[in-house]
Amino acid sequence: MRVLEIFASLQGEGVWAGTPMTFVRLAGCNAAAAGLECVRWCDTKRSWDAGAGEELTPAEVAARVHLPRVCVTGGEPLLQANGLAELVALLHARDVQVHLETNGTLPLPPGETPDWITVSPKPPAFALAPGLRRIDEIKVVVDAGLRPETVEALAAAHPEAQISLQPEAGAAPVSTERAVALVLAHPRWRLSLQIHKLLGLR
Ligand code: SF4
Numbered sequence: 001m002r003v004l005e006i007f008a009s010l011q012g013e014g015v016w017a018g019t020p021m022t023f024v025r026l027a028g029c030n031a032a033a034a035g036l037e038c039v040r041w042c043d044t045k046r047s048w049d050a051g052a053g054e055e056l057t058p059a060e061v062a063a064r065v066h067l068p069r070v071c072v073t074g075g076e077p078l079l080q081a082n083g084l085a086e087l088v089a090l091l092h093a094r095d096v097q098v099h100l101e102t103n104g105t106l107p108l109p110p111g112e113t114p115d116w117i118t119v120s121p122k123p124p125a126f127a128l129a130p131g132l133r134r135i136d137e138i139k140v141v142v143d144a145g146l147r148p149e150t151v152e153a154l155a156a157a158h159p160e161a162q163i164s165l166q167p168e169a170g171a172a173p174v175s176t177e178r179a180v181a182l183v184l185a186h187p188r189w190r191l192s193l194q195i196h197k198l199l200g201l202r
Contacts, residue, residue: 001083002027004046004053004075006064011071012196014118014139014164016099022070024061024087027052029075034105036122041143041168047075058087065091071099072114078106085111101139107131119161126150135161139192142179143168151182155189164192 004027011019028050031039046052070091077084077100088098089112100114104121107129108114118137121128123145128135138154138161140146155163165182167175183189196202 001056001058001061001080001087002050002053003056003061006061007202008067009196009202010199011069011099012194012199012201013166014192015137015162015190016069016116017192017195019069020067021099022065022067024065024070024072025053026072026074026077026080026084028079029103030079030105031076031103031122035124036103036105037124037145038103038122038141041141041170043169044075050075050079058083058090061087062090062094062096065096068095069097069099071101073101076103076106078102078108081106081109085109088112088114102132104128104132108133118164121154126154128154137162137164139164139166141166141168142175142182143171144174146178148182148185151189152186155186163189165189166192166194169194169197 004025006024008022011017011021029048091098092112098114099116101118104119116136118139119135120139135158140151142165165179167179183191
């Protein structure tokens with residue numbers, strides 16, 4: 001697997017914000033090739049280079065995980081689906097809970113399923129691959145162009161998923177005001193703040 005970084009911190013976003021996790025950031029992202037507009041405000045552009053970081057086996061990655069939960073993220077981690085499936089199996093054998101954060105454009109590989117799957121669909125289409133099998137959380141970044149109908153359609157198509165709305169930092173405070181208004185209008189949704197940035201954590 002091509003791994004950009006592995007580090008321990010608190011989850012900063014979404015339902016599990018504040019929970020200690022080991023982050024495994026895989027290298028490479030398909031957003032530019034897929035025409036996704038998140039390339040404008042992406043805050044992990046250093047993850048785009050598929051050759052960045054170091055080459056590790058799933059066993060070597062698992063050996064660096066020392067917390068009860070791990071968050072596999074990117075870039076787009078499902079670009080390395082085969083290694084991911086093996087990593088999930090290795091971590092489950094140690095009772096480590098595995099969270100996955102994906103942009104939703106690629107299917108999950110066969111094999112062990114992560115314990116929590118956060119999908120962050122991106123503009124312009126906010127499309128989700130049919131092979132994701134299960135979605136626990138849909139995290140949508142609120143930027144100047146987000147239409148409420150887009151989130152309402154995602155929520156209707158995935159009633160099992162928690163909807164988290166995250167203001168785009170570069171568009172604050174307008175994006176924050178929009179996100180708060182949307183959550184107040186849809187009380188089953190919730191606000192997601194990037195608390196690791198607020199606290200100065202990695
Ligand atoms: S999919 Fe994620 S990592 Fe890739 S450009 Fe979009 S926000 Fe950045």
